[in-house]
Amino acid sequence: MIDKTNYTELTNNGYHFVGYSTSIPDGEMQELTVGKEVVLIARIDGNLYAVDGICSHAYAELVDGELDEHCLYCPLHFACFDVRNGEVLEGPATEPLPVFDVTEENGEIWVKV
Amino acid sequence: MRESKPIIIIGAGLSGLHAAETLRHEGFDGRIILIDREKEYPYDRPPLSKELMMGTMSSSEIYLRTISEYERLKIELRLGLNIDEINTENKTLIADDGTIIHWGKILLATGTKLRELNIPGNNLEGIHYLKTLADAKSVRQSLDDVNQIVIIGAGFIGAELASSFNKLGKEVTIVEKSETPLAHIFGDEVGKYFFNLHTSHGVNVITGDSVERFEGTDRVERVVTRDGKNISCQAVIVGIGVKPNTELLQEKISCENGYIVNEFGETSLPDVYAAGDCASWPYQGKHIRVEHWDHAMNHGKNVAINMVQNQTAPYHKVPYFWSDQYGYRFQYFGYTTLPKPTVWRGDVQNHRFSCFYINNEGIIEAALIVNQPKEALPVRRLIAEQKSVDMEQLANPQSSLKKVHT
Numbered sequence: 245m246i247d248k249t250n251y252t253e254l255t256n257n258g259y260h261f262v263g264y265s266t267s268i269p270d271g272e273m274q275e276l277t278v279g280k281e282v283v284l285i286a287r288i289d290g291n292l293y294a295v296d297g298i299c300s301h302a303y304a305e306l307v308d309g310e311l312d313e314h315c316l317y318c319p320l321h322f323a324c325f326d327v328r329n330g331e332v333l334e335g336p337a338t339e340p341l342p343v344f345d346v347t348e349e350n351g352e353i354w355v356k357v
Numbered sequence: 358m359r360e361s362k363p364i365i366i367i368g369a370g371l372s373g374l375h376a377a378e379t380l381r382h383e384g385f386d387g388r389i390i391l392i393d394r395e396k397e398y399p400y401d402r403p404p405l406s407k408e409l410m411m412g413t414m415s416s417s418e419i420y421l422r423t424i425s426e427y428e429r430l431k432i433e434l435r436l437g438l439n440i441d442e443i444n445t446e447n448k449t450l451i452a453d454d455g456t457i458i459h460w461g462k463i464l465l466a467t468g469t470k471l472r473e474l475n476i477p478g479n480n481l482e483g484i485h486y487l488k489t490l491a492d493a494k495s496v497r498q499s500l501d502d503v504n505q506i507v508i509i510g511a512g513f514i515g516a517e518l519a520s521s522f523n524k525l526g527k528e529v530t531i532v533e534k535s536e537t538p539l540a541h542i543f544g545d546e547v548g549k550y551f552f553n554l555h556t557s558h559g560v561n562v563i564t565g566d567s568v569e570r571f572e573g574t575d576r577v578e579r580v581v582t583r584d585g586k587n588i589s590c591q592a593v594i595v596g597i598g599v600k601p602n603t604e605l606l607q608e609k610i611s612c613e614n615g616y617i618v619n620e621f622g623e624t625s626l627p628d629v630y631a632a633g634d635c636a637s638w639p640y641q642g643k644h645i646r647v648e649h650w651d652h653a654m655n656h657g658k659n660v661a662i663n664m665v666q667n668q669t670a671p672y673h674k675v676p677y678f679w680s681d682q683y684g685y686r687f688q689y690f691g692y693t694t695l696p697k698p699t700v701w702r703g704d705v706q707n708h709r710f711s712c713f714y715i716n717n718e719g720i721i722e723a724a725l726i727v728n729q730p731k732e733a734l735p736v737r738r739l740i741a742e743q744k745s746v747d748m749e750q751l752a753n754p755q756s757s758l759k760k761v762h763t
Contacts, residue, residue: 308730319730320679320688321651322737336654338422343465 252351258327259347259354266351268292273327275307281357283344286327288314289323294346294355299323301337361387362461364664365450367440367605371391371401371650372465372633372657374421379429379661389432390458396437397490398424403650405493406517407681411524416494443606445626462664465606465616465624466657469599469648474509478571484593487514496594503591504528507580509568512536513680514596516551519560520682530561530588532568532580543725544695547712550705558683563588597624599648601635614638615646620671622660632660638672641743645692649678675740688733691723692742703729703754711736719745719763735759 262276262285273286275297282297284306295316304320311317313328316327323337330341345356364380366373369391377391393399397568400419408414420691427434439453443463444693450458471486479522483503485496506522522529535541536553537548555562563586571593572579575690577655580588611617611625621715622638633653637646647656655674662670680687685708693714703710714723720743725738735758739746750761 304730308733310734317734320686320732322734 250252254347254349254354257356259345259356261352262355263353264351265348265353268353271311271313273307273311275305278354280357281344283355283357284316284327285346285353285355286311286316288328292346292348292353293328294344295325295327295341296344298334299337300325300336300339300341306341360449361385363388363390363459364462364599365458365460366391366464366466367393368397368466368602368633368635369399369434369436369466370466370468370633371399371421371653372468373464374399374657375654376464376466376632376657376661376664377432378430379658380665381432383643383662383665384663387461390460391432392433392435392438392440392452394439395489398422398434398436400490403730405487405490405691406514407521409493410518412497412523419490440605444607445609445629448628462628462630464538464622464657464660464664465629465635466633467602467605467631467635468653469634470602470739471595472598472600474568474595474597476568476570478517478573478577481571481573481577482575483573483577483591484571484595486595487518488599492630496592499592500525500527505530505588505590505592507532507588507590507593508596509580509593510534510596510598511551511555511562511564511595513539513678514713515594516682517680518594518596519555520558523560523683528561530563530567530580530590531555532582532588533562533564534567536565538562538564541695542689543712544697544699544714546599546699547725554683599634601637601646603635613644617644618660620673621663622656622672623667623668628634630660630664632656640673640676640692645676647676647692649676651677673741675737677737685728686730688726688730689723690726690737691721693723697722700748700751702752703727713751715746715748719748721751722744732758 247349259280267273268287270287276283283294284297285294299318303322304318309319314326314328316325321336324334325341330343347354377389399421404414441453448460471488494664505528508531511531519529537545538551540548566582566584569583570581571577603612615635616624616631618631618636618638624631634648637644659672676692677690697714700713709728712725715722716722721739726732745763746761747763750756
């Protein structure tokens with residue numbers, strides 16, 4: 245049974261429905277546009293994480309890079325970020341990626357931007 | 358415990374800056390002195406021909422680090438300082454302001470200098486080169502009065518500038534000495550692709566011709582070519598390449614197309630290292646010199662590790678560069694000598710393809726990737742691994758690059 249009240253609460257808290265849980269299997273990532281934000285969502289060990297989809301160093305879409313466990317590599321200058329918290333693991337990037345709250349409800353993915 | 362002897366880095370470009378930071382991160386506790394003859398704080402050069410020229414980035418955004426970052430890491434910047442002499446017997450360095458600095462080790466990260474055209478009229482106003490932030494600002498500031506621009510040289514700087522000026526609505530003509538632009542790097546077929554890329558955007562490209570003289574009263578008004586073409590213009594930018602800065606210690610260090618270094622960045626002189634564009638380093642059995650951003654950064658970092666932890670980090674990175682032109686993104690990995698058989702993958706018409714350069718053992722030596730960023734990391738891996746590949750699989754965009762090994 246889908247709990248309608250929970251949806252209202254999510255919406256009231258600034259969450260947006262972005263897709264279904266089955267669309268992001270473990271170890272994979274997907275880019276979504278939520279409002280004006282490009283968001284990258286990845287699943288590691290069953291948990292979803294959401295970070296800014298554009299590299300903090302120079303313009304490149306991170307979804308075109310590679311995800312190796314929690315390490316997210318940019319396809320342009322090969323900076324590496326921890327997709328769980330946005331931290332820089334390897335340069336040339338110096339700024340972390342903004343992180344977004346993400347939650348799953350009844351097989352649906354909701355992101356707060 | 359005695360403090361380590363100072364390390365001096367000559368050249369505060371990308372290589373020198375990353376080396377300085379790496380020395381600290383590796384635990385070097387002595388003085389790090391980063392010297393440059395330019396007065397600017399270390400800045401990023403790729404935007405000079407693109408974002409900065411188009412005005413989508415301001416010059417204040419171009420600096421690589423904040424001033425407090427140098428303070429935090431105790432990196433002593435000596436900007437606007439020229440070096441008169443490096444004495445290797447008593448390990449001192451003498452600068453043109455009379456400063457004498459004692460050193461324990463030196464990293465030469467001196468980069469390159471422009472090749473210049475020495476032809477009649479080259480002192481006229483409006484003839485520019487592009488190497489420094491000051492050069493870029495000077496071109497940018499003069500653009501309002503310019504409608505027609507001639508670019509000499511269809512290399513990467515020339516091509517990116519053509520794209521930027523085209524975007525700004527200027528009438529652009531490129532004059533290129535060879536028959537096909539970039540053919541010496543990519544071969545004729547890909548060279549023709551780049552020729553068409555320019556012309557399809559309305560940029561004139563004259564190939565197989567060279568500039569004989571510039572004409573004008575005070576400012577340049579015309580470019581006259583060897584074949585007798587007269588091209589009206591209000592500005593000229595010369596982009597005919599660079600050569601390594603190897604004046605310092607040249608008589609003491611083995612040089613051939615740059616300071617020759619081993620895989621640890623050591624020159625032939627003890628305690629003197631070289632990194633980045635000025636260094637010729639061993640890659641897959643031959644010495645090569647690479648003039649690209651990615652190499653400058655990685656080589657600087659890598660050599661710095663060896664300066665702290667002697668001979669611990671051999672350098673083998675696959676050379677890489679990228680270029681943005683007319684809204685398209687080009688990425689090139691590896692190193693090859695031409696001609697080589699090529700394998701094409703993808704859709705050339707729609708500017709989404711890759712071109713692979715294959716050696717006689719069926720191994721990918723290099724690859725150009727056009728608007729397919731997803732292929733970048735797999736291709737870099739394929740080139741680093743040096744395993745032979747199945748050409749049919751490689752040519753088929755439906756087969757994964759992770760499964761093309763024979």
